[in-house]
Amino acid sequence: MDIEQFRKAGYQAIDRICEYYYSLHNRPVISKVEPGYLKEHIPLTAPEEGEDFQVIADDFQKFIVPGLTHWQHPSFFGYFPTACTFEGMIADLYATSACNPGFNWSSSPASTELEALVMDWACQLLGLSPEFLNSSGVGGGAIQNTASDSALIAAVAARSLYQRNYPEVSLQDLVIYTTTQTHSLGVKAGLVLGLSVHVLEVKAEDQFSLRGETLQAALHEDEKLGKRPFILIATVGTTSSGAIDNLPEIQQIAKNYPSLWVHVDAAWAGVALSCPENRERCHLNTINEFADSFCTNFHKWGLVNFDASTLWVRDRKHLTDALDVTPPFLRTKHGDAGTVIDYRNWHLALGRRFRSLKLWFVLRSFGAEGFRNYIRKASPLSISLNQVFADFVTKSETLSLVTPPSLALTVFRLDPKPKSLDQPPLSLESLNNLNRLFYGRISARNDILLTQTVLNGVHCIRFAVGAARTEAPHIQQACDLLCKEADLTLEAWEQTTLDEGKPSVSSI
Amino acid sequence: MDIEQFRKAGYQAIDRICEYYYSLHNRPVISKVEPGYLKEHIPLTAPEEGEDFQVIADDFQKFIVPGLTHWQHPSFFGYFPTACTFEGMIADLYATSACNPGFNWSSSPASTELEALVMDWACQLLGLSPEFLNSSGVGGGAIQNTASDSALIAAVAARSLYQRNYPEVSLQDLVIYTTTQTHSLGVKAGLVLGLSVHVLEVKAEDQFSLRGETLQAALHEDEKLGKRPFILIATVGTTSSGAIDNLPEIQQIAKNYPSLWVHVDAAWAGVALSCPENRERCHLNTINEFADSFCTNFHKWGLVNFDASTLWVRDRKHLTDALDVTPPFLRTKHGDAGTVIDYRNWHLALGRRFRSLKLWFVLRSFGAEGFRNYIRKASPLSISLNQVFADFVTKSETLSLVTPPSLALTVFRLDPKPKSLDQPPLSLESLNNLNRLFYGRISARNDILLTQTVLNGVHCIRFAVGAARTEAPHIQQACDLLCKEADLTLEAWEQTTLDEGKPSVSSI
Structure with missing residues (x-):
């Protein structure tokens, strides 16, 4: 051509x-x-x-x-949104047109310098501490492929640091902490590194948030077993329910364990920190005070085309100490002089694409105000799309919230209100079966996409807003459709239970 | 917008x-x-x-x-080329326009199915064994970010398999084998995984190729030390000099060590297997007989825009056994039924981009014949661009080859022929200093890009052809320019040595 x-x-x-x-x-x-x-x-x-x-x-x-599967469809409410803006597309086009692997400064100065600068823009947009700025010369940020990569990199840096401080400790004794609600990235980091993962329990009454006492108990228990927890992957906005770990309590415990690296994975929710009204609930102050690393994916709810996982660390040396390899064929004048960032030492691979371009295009085209407005369209305002949906569930006769809505995510289930007071409620098992049936009906449709999850044994359905083209009418359409499918599910269930002679829904 | x-x-x-x-x-x-x-x-x-x-x-x-840095410039001869075709750009544009994270079949069926199919196209184009085909249902291939990722994934799969077979073995005893010429990906895999790397020596007289006897000696040595080598990262076409490890000899040794995984990294040279005339020198038969995994980057010399690192394994179960994590929110009907590939379990992260599109566009637009012709333009024909350059070096009065040219790579140095027979040759140290000076001059220019390396202590310069827009006149231009810079370097050296009273070049 x-x-x-x-x-x-x-x-x-x-x-x-x-x-x-x-x-x-x-x-x-x-x-x-x-x-x-x-x-x-x-x-x-x-x-x-x-x-x-x-x-x-x-x-x-x-x-x-x-x-x-059309992730940009206005009726896509599954998983989390994957950003896709026209600005991002044009940036990706320019980036691929001047293909270069940007592994060190000299291999393409503009790629490295723009990344360092726009990561500082993003850092400030989210209200992160100046300690995380590239311009601090100590901390800094880089764009990674995904939140899984970011967590893996944090784990590698943490393990490397721990091994340098405690060279006598066996790898078999190292432990990664996650909770049952941590994204699969936690267990996957363990699989990749061949290290144990201690999965901490969280409770429904805590809204699936990790509490300080749970962390403390685990640390005591592992201490007795001679285990060495070296990283906690805490979450702000879990995938299943948008749970936010109790970072202030975690900080109180972790301060007595200075060798425990705390990585905050806010892959989805992190971009909501751009709005000051979300900062307290997301524990921004605590993140700023003590997180060793922080990750959010601008490619989810943050308008930047996949992939753009932004990872910040409080001390870049922990990355480069863990990951720097400089064979003769990669040596450069500027790298030797230490006057530039060579981003290859901040990630797993050697080559990297020119991804800062899309972050730059998006943040300039929307502006900080436009970015915040975009977030607010989905949450947390009372007129926001997720609030409208959550209100619908709350008022519904057949549906109920499983946890309070979290930012732009609502988790609900089919949970018909009893028709008389003297009937026993459906068992958890029956309710779960009912919801499997319900979700089966929804997922058989092609005009809407929702995904399911299980929260401490409770089968439920997730409704995540934030796709760029979703507007109020699409939420209304979803409400109508879910109402109808709920009724049809209950009818079908009724018929089955009648056939099987089991207690029917209408009898409860 | x-x-x-x-x-x-x-x-x-x-x-x-x-x-x-x-x-x-x-x-x-x-x-x-x-x-x-x-x-x-x-x-x-x-x-x-x-x-x-x-x-x-x-x-x-x-x-x-x-x-x-314009990697697509016709006078870019540094590192290795990074592919950038118009077909690849358009594919990248379509891919970003329908952004989806393709982590399992349902999240975007077309992404998964096209990847499985075009990886089979690529497999056959390179002459790899049908055992590596996705359609085999046993082996298979996936597109990874980079060769570093591919090698890391192979190492994770190998370690996981080893640990399942030998659960009593300590991680501290596991060893990754590379050579001094293996790309930094070998040492980096060790850094990431926190495992030891045993770097085997290779000799100039073997053209920096790993020999069977070296491997055997290392295995004996490590056996005595109680170490457990679990993967060898062998290379077909090293970065420094295009060296090709002696895979037939390695096979003879490795067959007695069935728990040693052999990963063949042909990041750069692998695409040359598309031409039958390159298969013997690249040991294709041996790869097909015994390599556990094989990687080549179509994004280097293979016309597909960065990134497109293709990784094949002989047994996909080794990947999924090592990397499968399926939390409730990722469960799907088809995944549960096992009737589809969920590529998230074949790599490190969860999300992946729709990269098969560019491989599809490129292979269709060029056709297999066009692809081979592209490779042949650079090597190995006598009229190919690299042969023209290598002939120039061979005939030069001032330059000499450090190793025989390998495919599209020539490694050379400034090595002036003595003017009389009774003068001692320059010492290695002097020659290295001379070449540093020479490379300093070349790298100060903006109209050509070459990179340097060190081969067992010998400072040398790499000339890698294969950028899409490089034609015969650009090679001629490079020859003229290098001739001139060589002369100027020798003049400057002469002056310095006269000033310092050291033996001059003209006196040798």
Whole structure:
């Protein structure tokens, strides 16, 4: 493809993306394809002769687009949103057009310098301590692939530091702390590093938040066993329910364990710190006082196209001490002089893409005020989209909240109110079965996407807002649809229980 | 930015990328900026109000482009090339426009299915064994971020397997084998995992290739010490000199150590396997017979925009046994049924980008034949660009090869031929100093980029061809320029040595 062919194909791609976004709301959220669909359309080997690009571009529309789950659909309420803005797309296009692996300053000065600068913008936008600024020369931030990478990097830095301080300690005795509500990134860090993970229990009455006393008990217990907890992965905004660990209590305990690294994973909720009204509930002051590292994903609720996981550390030396490898072929004048950041020593790999560009484009195009307004559209204002949904659940006869709504996430279940007072409530097992049936019905639909979870044995459904194109009517549509599916689920359940002679819902 | 504003900004981006490529050969390869240049142009905080996108797009041209090292410049001969094709750009644009984190089949069926299919295309293009095909249902391949990630994943899978087979073995006793010529990814895997790395020596007379006897000696030695080598990271095409480890000899030794995982890192050279004439020298048969995992980066010499590191394993279960975490919020009907690939369990993180699209676009647009022709342009034909350069060095009065050229890489140094037979040759130290001076001169230029390395104490310079826009005249230009710089270096050296009263070059 020569330059003019690229111009033509590029214009067409832009036009087709416009068309995609004009038509997105009319598409099914969930692809209707079945496993193996694509191999019907794609040969088993690459073609021997090159093909005309128009055919390839058309095949993308014909075979790939119908197989996409449309995360940008206004009725996508599953998992967490994945950001996708036009500003981000253009930045990604410029970045790929000047492909460079940016592993050290010299390999592309602009990549490194822009990353250092916009990470400082983001740091200030979130109200993080100046200690985390790249300009501090001590702490600093870098863009990582995902929150899993960020947590893994924090764990590597923490383990490396611990091993340097306690060289006699065996790797087998090192322990990573998470809770039952920590994202899979906690257990995965343990799997990758081959280290034990101690999964701390959290309680429904604490809204699934890690309490200081639980941490203290675990530390005592592990001390007795000769175990060495070296990192706690605390969460601000868990995936299952948006739970926020009790960082002030954790700080009180952790201050007596200075060798316990505290990583705060706020992959989803962290961007909400841009709004001052969210800072107290997210324990920003405590994060600023004592977290060793902090991560949030601008690629979730933060308007920057996947991937842009921002990781800050209070002391960059802990990263470079753990990760610096400089073979002769990577030595440079500026690296040797120590006058520049060589970001390859701040992450797992060598090469890195030019991702700061999309953070720069987005933050400039929206401005800090526009960014905050975007967050506030979903939460926490009384008129925000999540509040509207939570109010609907609260008022519903058939649905109920499982935990109080957290920022832009509501966790609920089908939980029909008893029709008379003398009937016993449904057992947890029955309720869980009922909700499996309910979720089965919802997930069979193609016009809405919600995901499920289990909270201390309670089967429930998650409703996460924050996709860029979701507006009030889409929330209303979701409410109507859930109402209807709840009624149909109860009818079906009724029929089954009648058939089986079990206690029916209408009898309770 | 609304859809029509995006159309406008998108067209402009396409036009500016065209302009960039029309003018690329007239730009300096290496940016002229000094550390800290960008902070003069960028404020310390994000703007409060959103800015007009045209201003942002213009600032990209004004402040960022001048700070880029132009890896796509025809006179870029440093490191290894980083691929950047128009087909890859368009694929990246489509991928970012439908941003999804593709962590399991349901989260975006097309992403998973296309990846499984085109990895099979790539597998066959390179002549890898059908055992590595996704369609085998046993082995398979996935796209990873970088070769560092691929090697790390192989090491995690190998360690996990070893620990399951030998649960009594302490982590402290586990050892990763690399050679002195293995890319930094080997040592970095050790740093990340906190495991020992045994760096095996290789010899200049073996062209820096790992020999079977060296491996055998190390295995004996470690056995005596109670150490447990669990993975060997062998290389086909090292970064410093393109060395190819002696895989047939390694196989003979390793067959007696069935618990030693052999990962073949062919990050750069692997794509050359697409040409049958390269297969014997790269030991393809041996790879197919016994490698547990194999990695090559299509994003280097393989026409697919960074990043696209392809990793194949002979047994996918070793990956999923090591890396599978499935919390309730990630459970899906198809995942539970085991009828689909959930690629999140084949890599370190959870989310992954839709990278198979660029591999698909590139392989279709070029075709297998076009891909091979591209590789052959650089190597190994007698008229190929690297052969032309190597012939120039061979014939030069002042330069000499340090090792025989390997595929598209030539390693050479300034090594003036003695003017009379009775003069002693320059010492290694003097020659190294001379080459530092020589490289200092080359790297001070902005119109060419080469990188340096050290091979068993010998300071040398690497010349890597394969950037898409490099043609015969650029090689000629490089030869002329290196000739001139060599002469000027020798003149300067002469002057210094005369001043210092040391033996001069002209006297030898």
